[in-house]
Amino acid sequence: MFMRCISKAVGRCAVVGSSHSVSRSLLLLHRTAKTSLAAIPQSATLGLCIQPCQQLQVFTRRIHSSLSPSLSLAKTPSPYLHPQSGPLQPQPLDLDQPYPPPPEDNFYTISFYSFFDIPTEKTTRLREQLQTEWSRDLQIVGRIYICEQGINAQLSIPVENTQKLRQWLEAHPVYAGRIPRFNWAIEHRQAFKALHVRVRPLVATGSEFTLQDLNHEPEYLGPEQWETELQHSSEDKQPLLIDMRNSYEFRIGKFSGAVCPDVDTFREEMNVVREMCKDRDKKEPIFMYCTGGIRCSVAGAILKSEGYENVKTLQGGVIAYGNHIRRHPEKAKSSLFRGKNFTFDKRLGEEVTSEIISRCDQCGGPCDTFTNCANRSCNLLFIQCPSCAEKHKHTCGTDFCKERAQMSHEELIKNRMPSIWNYHLRVRPEKIFSKDGIAQIPSELEMKQ
Numbered sequence: 001m002f003m004r005c006i007s008k009a010v011g012r013c014a015v016v017g018s019s020h021s022v023s024r025s026l027l028l029l030h031r032t033a034k035t036s037l038a039a040i041p042q043s044a045t046l047g048l049c050i051q052p053c054q055q056l057q058v059f060t061r062r063i064h065s066s067l068s069p070s071l072s073l074a075k076t077p078s079p080y081l082h083p084q085s086g087p088l089q090p091q092p093l094d095l096d097q098p099y100p101p102p103p104e105d106n107f108y109t110i111s112f113y114s115f116f117d118i119p120t121e122k123t124t125r126l127r128e129q130l131q132t133e134w135s136r137d138l139q140i141v142g143r144i145y146i147c148e149q150g151i152n153a154q155l156s157i158p159v160e161n162t163q164k165l166r167q168w169l170e171a172h173p174v175y176a177g178r179i180p181r182f183n184w185a186i187e188h189r190q191a192f193k194a195l196h197v198r199v200r201p202l203v204a205t206g207s208e209f210t211l212q213d214l215n216h217e218p219e220y221l222g223p224e225q226w227e228t229e230l231q232h233s234s235e236d237k238q239p240l241l242i243d244m245r246n247s248y249e250f251r252i253g254k255f256s257g258a259v260c261p262d263v264d265t266f267r268e269e270m271n272v273v274r275e276m277c278k279d280r281d282k283k284e285p286i287f288m289y290c291t292g293g294i295r296c297s298v299a300g301a302i303l304k305s306e307g308y309e310n311v312k313t314l315q316g317g318v319i320a321y322g323n324h325i326r327r328h329p330e331k332a333k334s335s336l337f338r339g340k341n342f343t344f345d346k347r348l349g350e351e352v353t354s355e356i357i358s359r360c361d362q363c364g365g366p367c368d369t370f371t372n373c374a375n376r377s378c379n380l381l382f383i384q385c386p387s388c389a390e391k392h393k394h395t396c397g398t399d400f401c402k403e404r405a406q407m408s409h410e411e412l413i414k415n416r417m418p419s420i421w422n423y424h425l426r427v428r429p430e431k432i433f434s435k436d437g438i439a440q441i442p443s444e445l446e447m448k449q
């Protein structure tokens with residue numbers, strides 16, 4: 001009997017019924033099955049996080065003491081965590097906010113992520129479906145990751161198909177109700193060449209995490225609230241504000257006063273952050289931000305599960321903050337973020353404020369335009385000003401790269417060669433360039449020529 005009540009109580013919103021019937025079910029549960037509550041599968045109890053507030057209050061009042069403490073943390077419906085199976089309430093069609101004016105090339109760039117359970121055996125089929133239908137029917141280009149824990153998508157889409165994408169998602173048995181509002185880029189254009197859908201972890205943490213781990217959600221602050229809280233905390237003393245991105249990302253833009261760990265990967269980042277926080281009072285606030293929010297959803301949950309009680313993240317990341325500044329141009333001068341937001345697509349960055357906080361890696365002049373060396377087997381990621389781009393033919397300046405950058409596609413295939421740099425060197429131009437702004441290619445490679 002009470003198992004039926006449980007499935008009713010923790011099922012999808014639509015079938016929950018009135019708060020009266022829910023409270024009756026829960027009361028019944030409380031009276032008859034206090035000990036059995038602990039036996040509810042964790043994934044089922046998690047569903048309560050998305051109940052309408054009123055029902056959640058009834059729930060917490062009635063049986064709060066019977067629950068594992070982690071569940072009491074979810075005070076409001078979670079924006080990104082949807083662990084139930086079965087369809088949820090459809091998400092809005094993103095129509096209640098004005099679309100940006102159509103960009104010149106007619107492509108919007110958007111991103112979204114969501115954590116929910118996808119059975120392992122379904123991931124490959126879902127990957128194939130997205131790869132086929134999104135490129136064929138919606139002309140989407142971009143990079144999508146799916147895995148057992150959900151989806152993480154960055155994509156560009158023709159303006160006229162944007163509503164169709166939401167309709168596609170809301171008509172799909174797996175995605176319906178689980179994809180929060182799209183995170184719109186600050187600057188729009190076709191940012192990818194093709195569509196690549198892959199089955200792989202949504203965030204490379206270096207260790208496995210489950211949906212249950214993510215239940216320790218951090219607090220999500222919208223841009224306005226983020227500003228208010230940061231300014232308010234800094235009146236007492238400078239709050240701990242952590243940039244959760246890699247070192248090359250914050251070179252061209254960051255929040256004032258942020259601690260920016262000098263790392264190349266998210267995995268390294270977590271270790272540095274743990275070390276940084278280990279002697280702190282666990283009640284002290286920790287503010288963190290990243291590009292679009294997903295890394296902070298994961299990092300925040302990890303920190304909270306390790307006992308830090310007051311973890312606050314910027315919802316929608318720098319992208320959302322940049323849009324906030326664009327909507328309120330009068331705030332640009334006092335923007336807490338200065339410079340550009342690095343993006344993992346062809347654009348390699350979008351402007352939040354016009355301030356330039358970085359320098360050209362080749363001549364040292366003020367510049368915040370990232371580029372990749374035009375020689376694909378070099379592909380060095382560095383900052384290059386227009387005059388150095390012309391001088392060095394869009395390369396890192398070596399004769400080797402200049403020569404290969406001129407080769408035709410056929411010649412390159414004939415002279416195929418592996419990447420010169422490993423990932424860590426490829427994103428560290430300061431280790432590669434000599435004083436004259438020419439990359440120092442390893443000598444063993446020169447011998448091969």
Ligand SMILES: [Zn+2]
Binds near residue numbers: 362
């Ligand atoms: Zn330059």
Ligand SMILES: [Zn+2]
Binds near residue numbers: 373378398401
């Ligand atoms: Zn090069």
